[in-house]
Amino acid sequence: MSTPQSAKRPHGVVYQYAYVRSRDQDAKAVASHPVVVVGAGPVGLTAAIDLALRDIPVVVLDDSDRIGDGSRGICYAKRTLEIFDRLGIGEALVKRGVTWKLGKVFLGDELAYAFDLQPEPGDKMPAFINLQQFYLEKALVDRAAEVGNVDLRWRNKVTAIAQRNDGARLTIETPDGPYELDAQYVIAADGARSTMRDLLGLEFKGQTFEDKFLIADVTMAADDIPTERRFWFDPPFHSGQSALMHRQPDHSWRIDLQLGRDADIAEELKPENYEPRIRRMLGDRDFRVDWISIYRFNCRRIDRFVDGRVIFAGDAAHQVSPFGARGANSGVQDAENLAWKLAAVLKGEAGPRLIDSYEAERVQAADENIGHSTRSTDFIAPQSGAERTLRNAVLALAPKAEFARRMVNSGRLSVATVHDSPLSTPDADTFSGVAKLGAPLPDAPVTANDLSGSLLEHVRNDFTVIAFGDAPQVPDGVTILSVGRDIEDHTGALARRLDAQLGSIYLARPDQHLCARWRKADSVAIAAAHRLALGH
Incomplete structure (x- = not known):
């Protein structure tokens, strides 16, 4: 892997990587690899690192040679941070980012609604951080180099694909000319303008919203x-529209301004037009515009996420509005969902049907996110006068009435999907608590060897049985975590969140999702649940 060169732009940083000729280009026969990932963004790199940590070699192809075109995605949710922590970069990202948990919604300049996303006490990761996407991508590129097993190839553009029953052959264009590569599986994580999607003739289905939004990174001193997240409906500085503001690292602020469906993009991108808009919002503060873009957004997805040996993830598979931070977070969760399943199939631990569960689970997540995004957009940008009147009445009632506060929708913020999964063993016993079958395990404070930590630090890359008391024999490939022996539930929070009693047993998948639980279980029940979770 090449070493990045950091180059200052007028405002911001670009990490640039050199094209390096691979030995596959000089091989006498077409080289074959277990997995080729197309796209070195957050989703593709997450999948590659996760697979590499499971001893699966990965080739990553990207048609660019740099990171750093504006901040783009900035808002990363607790579940996504837990995934990054399992991959070894979570703590560094939290340290680098801006942690927040409070949000406020205004009608005009009056507070209509406020919320607090404070996680449960003792959780390792915060509710959200804000961090420019180029910092995340740089951390992922560096981590890929550390873990090994990731061959990251810049300026390698896929131009053709031919699928077979046992894999796919890719044609790749480089500065040295084309070459071919075989893969048992291809992960298409090449974004909203996916070349892989076009090559396979797959089409998005859904809705494109006509309203246009201006998005900008602004540097200013504003201690x-x-x-906190601040969202305005009909603010005095931007009458009749909406506005959003978030703090980022480096004294940078993300600003979103709704422009309406009739806005002229070319005109709005002129400094003489966008700078006065931003100044009206910020007042007399000195500021510098570092990056600006205008976008319309979509709520749509392709029909199927698995096409033969090509598996789609992230924006290549589905698109949502940016309100609610559901795009990048959902894409990273796609990658985690896929990585352990692909590794199990490649190692012969599961049949190919396990890959079908990726589609079932992540289509459910995509539909859930699209639904939330569509409803948010309808609330933020009403399509008729009657809808706007109803929306404003809800906002006016919100400070006084709980039912109205529940109806305020400036973007339902990202949370992990509770999968209605074919891999889960249905409950035979009754459980309450915050843990949900098909959802990620809730984190909780624990101690091990008198050292404080959290549950998810002990549930990593394997199937894990969490036993409150002695556990029966478990199948090969399953780790036992005994509460009282391996870890101590010193606050009682773990038992409370799992609704555990003495004898309770929980089975977590390698992606930390809860797939089975019992008040009492024997080795036969655990083995059956393990086989089901592997797609048998």
Whole structure:
């Protein structure tokens, strides 16, 4: 892997990587690899690192040679941070980012609604951080180099694909000319303008919203502004529209301004037009615009996420509005869902049907996110006068009435999907608590060897049985985590969140999702649940 060169732009940083000729280009026969990932963004790199940590070699192809075109995605949710922590970069990202948990929604300049996303006490990861996407991508590129087994090839553009029953052959264009590569599986993580999707003739289905939004990164000194998400409906500085502001690292602020469906993009991108808009919002503060873009957004997906040996993830598979931070977070969760399943199939631990569960689970997640995004957009940008009147009435009632506060929708913020999964063993016993079958395990404070930590630090890359008391014999490939022996539930939070009693047993998948639980279980029940979770 090449070493990045950091180059200052007028405002911001670009990490540039050199094209390096691979030995596959000089091989006498077409080289074959277990997995080729197309796209070195957050989703593709997450999948590659996760597979590499499971001893699966990965080739990553990207048609670019740099990171750093504006901040783009900035908002990363607790579940996504837990995934990054399992991959070895979570703590560094939290340290680098801006942690927040408070949100406020205004009608005009009056507070209509406020919320607090404070996680349960003792959780390792915060509710959200804000961090420019180029910092995340740089951390992922560096981590890929550390773990090994990831061959990251810049300026390698896929131009053709031919599928077979046992894999796919890719044609790749480089500065040295074309070459071919075989893969048992291909992960298409090449974004909203996916070449892989076009090559296979797959089409998005869904809705494109006509309203246009201006998005900008602004550098300014503003220590007096609290670190919180601020959303305005019909603010005095931007009458009749909406506005959003988030703090980022480096004294940078993300600003979104709704422009309406009739806005002229070319005109709005002129400094003489966008700078006055931003100044009306920020007042007399000195500021510098570092990056600006205008976008319309879509709520749509392709029909199937698995096409032969090509598996789609992230924006290549589905698109949502940016309100609610559901795009990048959902894409990273796609990658985690896929990686352990692909590794199990490649190692012969499961049949190919396990890959079908990726489609079932992540189509459910995509539909859930599209639904939330569509409803948010309808609330933020009403399509008729009657809808706007109803929306404003809800906002006016929100400070006084709980039912109205529940109806306010400036973007339902990203949470992990509770999968209605074919891999889960249905409950035979009754459980309450915050843990849900098909959802990620809730984190909780624990101690091990008198050292404080959290549950998810002990549930990593394997199937794990969490036993409150002695556990029966478990199948090969399953780790036992005994509460009282391996870890101590010193606050009682773990038992409370899992609704555990003495004898309770929980089976977590390698992606930390809960797939089975019992008040009492024997080795036969655990083995059956393990086989089901592997797609048998």
